[in-house]
Amino acid sequence: MAHIDYYFATLSPFTYLAGGKLEDIAARHRASVTYKPLDVMALFARTGGTAPKDRHPSRMEYRAQELIRMAKKLDMPLTLKPAHWPTNPAPSSYAIIAAQKAGGGDLGALAFSFLRACWAEEKNIAEDAVVRDCLSAAGFDPALADSGLLTGAETYAANLEEAVAQGVFGSPFYVTDSGQRFWGQDRLEDLDLHLAGKL
Template identity: 70%
Template sequence: MSHIDYYFTVLSPYAYLAGLQLEEIAAKHGASITYKPLDIMALFPRTGGAKPSERHPIRMEYRAMELPRQARKRKMPLNFKPAHWPTNAAPASYAIIAAQNAGGGDLGALTHAILRASWVEEKDIAEDEVVQACLKEAGFDPSLTFSGLLTGAETYARNLEEAVNAGVFGSPFYVLDDGAKFWGQDRLDDLDAHLSGTL
């Protein structure tokens, strides 16, 4: 059975636009997923990237065209300039880590609910109430926002180091146990084909 390490940030519009396609592909091929939320702002300078606020205007102009275009392509709503972005990604990331450790709910649904809260619903995912609502929606105990803080912080930091060591430089990023890597929601079809043995 194949395994996928899914590196991402809850701040990523491209992770939002991936929807639940990764989970569908994994189910199709009987693959397992480990969700690895990380601090993308710390990852960028370590892997040759730049924070959005530090990017050249030409790159940001393209981003302003590409994000709405990808949303239309996928028929997904998207607020290109959400009210609470960027925000503190740690609370929502810790909750995902705690939920993964606790089990009993739908991690894909939780991750997408958090991303949707930011990029569609104009909510601040740094607020406990917002994250707790996402946990409950996905079948997890909302109190995980409190009980998972220490482990969440440790794992969050470790995910960053593992990402650098694995050659990850953006979000979403998918690393398979056979060494194959795929960057971006627009490469999920390639990931699917790879698991099928046709690519």
């Protein structure tokens, strides 16, 4: 059975625009997925990237246009300048890590709920109440927001180190067990074709 390591940041608009496509692809190919939330700003610093705030205005203007176009094509609501962005991504990331360990809910729905909360619902995903609501809506015990914080922090840091070692440099990023890497929500079709043996 194929496996996908899914590296992503809960603050990434491009990860939000991926929606539930990864989960659909994984189900179609009976592939397992390990969710690996990470600090994308630290990843940029480690792999030659530039944080959005430090990018040239022309790059930021193009990014804004691209996000609006993609959201329209996908018919997804998107707030270009969310009220709570950037915010601390650690609480939402720790919740995903704890939920993955606990099992029993829909991990894909949980990850997407944080992304949607940030980019479409004007919620602060660093707030305890938002984290609890997202956990509950995805079928997990909201008390996971309070458990395994040390393990969450350790795994979150380990995900970053593993990402750098695997050649990951952005979010979303998909790495298969065959060593193929796919960067961006616009490469999900290629991931699908690869798992089908066509690419």
